[in-house]
Amino acid sequence: MDIRLVRGDITEQHVDAVVNAANSSLLGGGGVDGAIHRRGGPDILAECRELRASKYGRGLPTGRAVATTAGRLPARWVIHTVGPVHSATEDRTELLASCYRESLRVADELGARSVAFPAVSAGVYGWPMDDAARVAVRTVQETSTTVSEIRFVLFGDEAYAAFDRAVRGPDPKHAP
Template sequence: MRIVLVRGDITDEAVDAVVNAANSSLLGGGGVDGAVHRKGGPEILAACRELRASRYGKGLPTGRAVATTAGRLPARHVIHTVGPVWSGDEDRSELLASCYRESLRVADELGARTVAFPAVSTGIYGWPMADGARIAVETVRAARTEVEEVRFVLFGETAYRVFAEAVGDAEATGGAGGVS
């Protein structure tokens, strides 16, 4: 599998599947979740409401993933995953790793070969960026998947630099997109 780092907006990625760092309600929110719902349009919200009505009445559990249409996004699908809120008192690393594993499992079910991930839980959920990057990269590298390319789409320079260190690719630190 190829790992690509991109500085930019995940809603602009033309991939088979974009991963949304969703909240458990699946009904939109802030950060990546809000951006995916805004740019993707009402089709995504309608699909999420259907999931809430049928399978996830209490919301999508933390660490799990589910797919919907991508609506007006340039991707084919959106894979929604609920990351854990960081805690200094409780190790929730396995839940964060599960977000990446479950998203790749769903991608395989969809036949997706290219998947774009945000830095799950590192925004408002407070996960330290370096640890979040380490967990993301290690989990993706260890996953048994048919996905051929994983893009980590990072909004800011700091996130990009931290993920480049986690990937360990000197080339990735120099430009707008590096590959490992």
């Protein structure tokens, strides 16, 4: 599996599937979620409404993933996943890892070979960027998948640097 880091806009990625850091309503929101819905157009929202009317009446549970069309995005599909809100008093790491595993499971079911991920939960959900990067990279590296290319599409320099450190691993000069 090839892991790449990209500075930029996830809505511009030419991949089989982009992952949306969605809220449980699946009906759009801010950040990555809002950008994907705006750029992808009404077809994404229409499929999300169908999912809410059928399988996910109470919303998509945290850590789960589901796919829709990508509408006008240059990808074929959007895989929506709901990340956990960071908590200083409760370890929700497994829920964050589940977002990546479940997204790859859905990608495999779709036959996707290239997937672009945002930094799930590291925005408005408050997950510390270095830890979010560590969990994301470790989880995709340890998950059995037929996806051959994974892109982490990162909006800012802080996120890019954190994911770069996570991909490269600890610096041996600073190891104990």
